[in-house]
Amino acid sequence: MEKSYYNVIETLLLILSADEGKLKIYLEKKKNEPYKGYWIIPGSTLDNETTLEQNAENIYKKATGLDKGTIFQTRTFSNLNRLKNERVIASSFIAITDKTLTDIKQNTSDNAWFQIDELPKLGFDHEQIINEVITELRKKITTNYDDILIKFFPSDFTLPELQNFYEYVLNKPIDRRNFHKKFVNQDLVVDTGFKQAKASGRPGTLYRFNIDKMKGKRI
Amino acid sequence: MEKSYYNVIETLLLILSADEGKLKIYLEKKKNEPYKGYWIIPGSTLDNETTLEQNAENIYKKATGLDKGTIFQTRTFSNLNRLKNERVIASSFIAITDKTLTDIKQNTSDNAWFQIDELPKLGFDHEQIINEVITELRKKITTNYDDILIKFFPSDFTLPELQNFYEYVLNKPIDRRNFHKKFVNQDLVVDTGFKQAKASGRPGTLYRFNIDKMKGKRI
DNA sequence: ACAAAAGTGTTGCTGTTACACCCATGG
């Protein structure tokens, strides 16, 4: 290979969702070689008439069937040996979505949701990319940087649900009474008046974020 | 221009420093057309045998004469019309440095430090890039995200110095007594035993960050 | 002595932590 000032760039989109108190990622199974049968982050090579943001949106639309979502840029990976044959730069994006609204509710043999701590066998350097991007994201979630919690819970939720997700990301337990007090006493959440329908146990109260109070709030 | 999957990428390095309570950026004056006489962010086109990180380090070394510094990646800009002739993607990095240690202490006609709210006439889209990157950075500084304050104050400082910088970035005043108490009572800083040499007024006590206490500390 | 800038103490408020029992629902 010869030294050149032209580079190949791909956009990789980490589609994430808060589901059952876990942080989950949507992955696709590769149908052809190399890495046939391995799972990969959905992506697309960038042409010089498209922006990275447009590219990410296109991947999002194709994968979820949704038009609009919370999509933002994260790291760009430029290691020389990411792929075998050619140096390809990966610009990674995160999309935060509501799993229940997408066309990909059900896991199939071709695509599925995985907990970010229970990843399947991944192709290329995608496991490393997920780990690096998620490490950054965990910091953002646990401090509510960029009001990111709101984006993971766009619709109604119970406080135990939120707490489970938060404990999962933080990886340590929190006292339920204190968690409840924090959100309710500071009016960070609003009671919707509805209760969760559940299989067992007392149904939880459904809350919604009080956007005004949550904006800029450091958790 | 024809659609292609090859792209030109440049690395832009925003070299920053906390100086006299202000956030300053190092810029270079462009010597040839286009934008001759305008100021620009130092940068370099990426070849396909170099990583973005290596590229940023090279720019840093060339500009400051320093070997190592705190350098990290920020946004990648891929607008189609950034430059006139060809679509060039800009991957921006921040370098945080100690202005007094660099070879660029003095402003010359070719390069100079500017307060980030008193920028000169900038070439290309560099003003927009600075503004977007600095907006993100301000959030990080004011929350001490990634322990960034330590990086801006690697050596001794007085509390009023730190406070001035902090007020400048936050763009609002803070009570001096409360600021002092916060850092001293929580042992976030250590008294070095020295005093600042100053032109007028009572000399300030020189402190150093207590790294262990500052790590992960949210300000 | 004056100007300039740094150092400092108290009080009330707000949020955090630690801790254990009762309540609503389905089976």
Place this chain on the structure above:
DNA sequence: CCATGGGTGTAACAGCAACACTTTTGT
């Protein structure tokens, strides 16, 4: 009535916010 999971109160402590006068230095 039992299992499951949700809801709740209190007290001690820590950090934050609001407030003005004194000390050290150079001129």
